[in-house]
Amino acid sequence: MKIKIALFAVVLVLASAVWMAVSRNSAAPFGEKNAARSVVATLVGDKQIVEVNVKEGYQPREIIAKADVPVLLKMKTQGVFDCTSVFSIPSLGERAQLPSTGETVIEIPAQKAGGSVRGVCGMGMYSLVITFT
Numbered sequence: 001m002k003i004k005i006a007l008f009a010v011v012l013v014l015a016s017a018v019w020m021a022v023s024r025n026s027a028a029p030f031g032e033k034n035a036a037r038s039v040v041a042t043l044v045g046d047k048q049i050v051e052v053n054v055k056e057g058y059q060p061r062e063i064i065a066k067a068d069v070p071v072l073l074k075m076k077t078q079g080v081f082d083c084t085s086v087f088s089i090p091s092l093g094e095r096a097q098l099p100s101t102g103e104t105v106i107e108i109p110a111q112k113a114g115g116s117v118r119g120v121c122g123m124g125m126y127s128l129v130i131t132f133t
Contacts, residue, residue: 038062041130047072047107050130054084054098058119058128067113067132073106086122094119 039060041048048071053059055078065071075087077098088095089108098104108117111132120127 038064041065041071043069046070049074051076052128053078054087055080056082057084057126058087058121061128063128063130065111065130065132067115068110070110071108071130073108073119075104075106077101077103083121083123084126087119088122089117089119091117 037060039050039062041050041063043066046069048065048069050060050063050065050071051074053076063071075096075098077085078101080098080100085098085100086095087098087104087106089106092108094106094108096104096106108130111117111130113132115132117130117132118127119130
């Protein structure tokens with residue numbers, strides 16, 4: 001009996017891991033199956049603005065921004081109760097607790113050309129990258 005329970009637990013863990021790997025790569029926020037993977041930041045005045053949808057990951061995952069111009073990330077949440085509600089940019093010492101529903105603006109200071117900034121969720125499972133050109 002103990003062997004059957006252990007075997008069932010192993011199968012359950014493996015099935016969960018496969019499901020998470022598949023859904024992690026295909027999950028799009030707010031039910032959008034073809035959400036953009038990469039976008040170019042929009043220049044508004046003296047700042048660049050990017051809207052990031054947060055739920056089971058960050059969309060877009062890749063952002064292209066102009067060097068030497070600050071970036072405003074508008075982190076939009078809608079019913080978020082997973083690890084993506086904690087967003088951090090370790091290289092900048094930035095960490096934000098996002099509301100389950102709402103918008104949080106995070107300012108990234110101007111960066112040099114060729115550099116990049118990576119943001120991650122509270123568990124390090126989901127990320128986004130801003131590349132400066």
